[in-house]
Amino acid sequence: MTSGVRYMLCNKCPSSLSLQDKQYVGFATLPNQVHRKSVKKGFDFTLMVAGESGLGKSTLVNSLFLTDLYKDRKLLNAEERINQTVEITKHTVDIEEKGVKLKLTIVDTPGFGDAVNNNECWKPITDYIDQQFEQYFRDESGLNRKNILDNRVHCCLYFIPPFGHGLRPVDVEFMKALHEKVNIIPLVAKADCLTPNEIKKLKDRVRDEIERFGIKVYQFPECDSDEDEEFKQMDKELKECTPFAVIGSNTVVEARGQRVRGRLYPWGIVEVENQSHCDFVKLRNMLIRSHMHDLKDVTCDVHYENYRAHCIQEMTSKLAQDNRIDSPIPILPLPTPDAETERLIKMKDEEVRIDNYSLIYSSVAPSYRCFDSESLKKA
């Protein structure tokens, strides 16, 4: 069998294979196969931006992805804003770079923090994140688990105003309400309004307050010990630089004989991509080049898993309260599967154990059944 595979791979007669060829089974090509498959499938990423109006959210997103995602945006006047509640809007673009396709979804939260009374203004945002988890949970429990549309929010860029002395109560409350549900990356907005010294002070203060209030912002994963020195240095700088101080601009200006994205002031030019002016490049590299996959992994393995466990636990305790243990609870009315699907899904039936209860998903029924330990033995 192995020599047959070798023969096919090398397109040579087995007897004419060199020693090196003979020791080559072929699983070294597995990464290439995964690479080809994922490039063909394309990638998706959902980014949420939050922070009060006018902090430069849309400008920064356009600068990050070099696209105009907010063409149809309607700016409200003060009177309209008084009555505005927090809305959730979605913009999706398909971008392609060197044959790699990315479906980028930006979730904006206009109206957040703009009202006279901002009590619980983060509620529509937390509800939105939960709804995406709920939809995913349902799709995952359905028959067609292969082509699930993943709308879960992978990252939230939270804009902190540059004008205050650290976090405001609304910033603390917002981050605390969301930190168990999404990867929060705090940003100091419009950093060109501050001197380098002021930026440093504000960053120190924000970092202290994040720790003091027990806010869990996105943690960069630890660097592997076998990584090269350059990578380790980059990783260290990234960790020290949070919250990122950013500047956005939709215009291209001329600076030092070059056309650059920047902001032209009577006293000089602020360059968005100049690392001595702001942390824009670090943020973009982190978000797109180095940590996009980790942000998706943390969303799936931590935030979604928490949601899923919480849901199952709630269902179990509700059943225990209602004394309905041992009775089937259909959560998803699904069509009767055909013979082949039935055979496949039978192999995948899952059991989840919580305390003394076992929750068994029967995809054939299809329903969840909940048993206490005793009835499970009988079942």
Ligand SMILES: Nc1nc2c(ncn2[C@@H]2O[C@H](COP(=O)(O)OP(=O)(O)OP(=O)(O)O)[C@@H](O)[C@H]2O)c(=O)[nH]1
């Ligand atoms: N000084 C400075 N101004 C900026 C920066 N980014 C954006 N602006 C300006 O700030 C104003 C508001 O920017 P937007 O990007 O529309 O702000 P927003 O947060 O998307 O506003 P809403 O859509 O109302 O939530 C515009 O006049 C921008 O040109 C920045 O980094 N520095």
